Amino acid sequence: MSIVTLLPLVLIVGVMFMMTRSAKNKQRQASEMRSQMEPGTGVRTIGGMYAVVKEVNDETVLLELTDGVHAHFAKNAIGAVLAEEEFNRIVHGIEPEEIETESDGIEGEDGDVTADAATGDAAPKDDADDSGEQRIDLSKTEDAPGQDDSDSTSK
Incomplete structure (x- = not known):
């Protein structure tokens, strides 16, 4: 061969x-x-x-x-x-640098960051707050206004 x-x-x-x-x-x-x-x-x-x-x-x-x-x-x-860090980033949407800044104080009236009263999350200040527009809360709660216990899909 x-x-x-x-x-x-x-x-x-x-x-x-x-x-x-x-x-x-x-x-x-x-x-x-x-x-x-x-x-x-x-x-x-x-x-x-x-x-x-x-x-x-x-x-x-x-x-x-x-x-x-x-x-x-x-x-x-x-x-x-x-x-x-990776689990928190993917599941909770928390970036590693956000963890450090959340422990710091949240800026007041002069700053451009506000805190959500319900969760304490810092979010950029939105100009819509001053324009009189209402924010819609999309969280699921048992006592949500405007919801009744009847099934609205069955007719």
């Missing part, structure tokens, strides 16, 4: 070896990432759901999806373990 006929076979075997090696490295990294999970850590599932780890078992993880809503997931369903 000549070297010309053996070269493609050697090349194919080499490519297959490199592919299996990279797949094993990815599996090892995923296993290490999942072993870093501990209660209080923010995670993203492979389905794209963000949650906080409440309990870690041998094969499952108890996640808190929102306040009081818990669900069991298989460990291999965790796609990423997120740093606290």
Whole structure:
């Protein structure tokens, strides 16, 4: 056999070896990432759901999806373990520099930042406040004005 006929076979075997090696490295990294999970850590599932780890078992993880809503997931369903800053940025919309400025005092009348009385969030001052326009509150509350308990969709 000549070297010309053996070269493609050697090349194919080499490519297959490199592919299996990279797949094993990815599996090892995923296993290490999942072993870093501990209660209080923010995670993203492979389905794209963000949650906080409440309990870690041998094969499952108890996640808190929102306040009081818990669900069991298989460990291999965790796609990423997120740093606290990244989790807050994605889920709560809090940028890392906003965390530092929220602890500072909020500027008063002369500044261009106002505080939302309900949440304490700082927001840019809007000129619409002086024009007499009313702001619409889109938060869901039980005592929302103008809502009744009857089903308005059935006729």
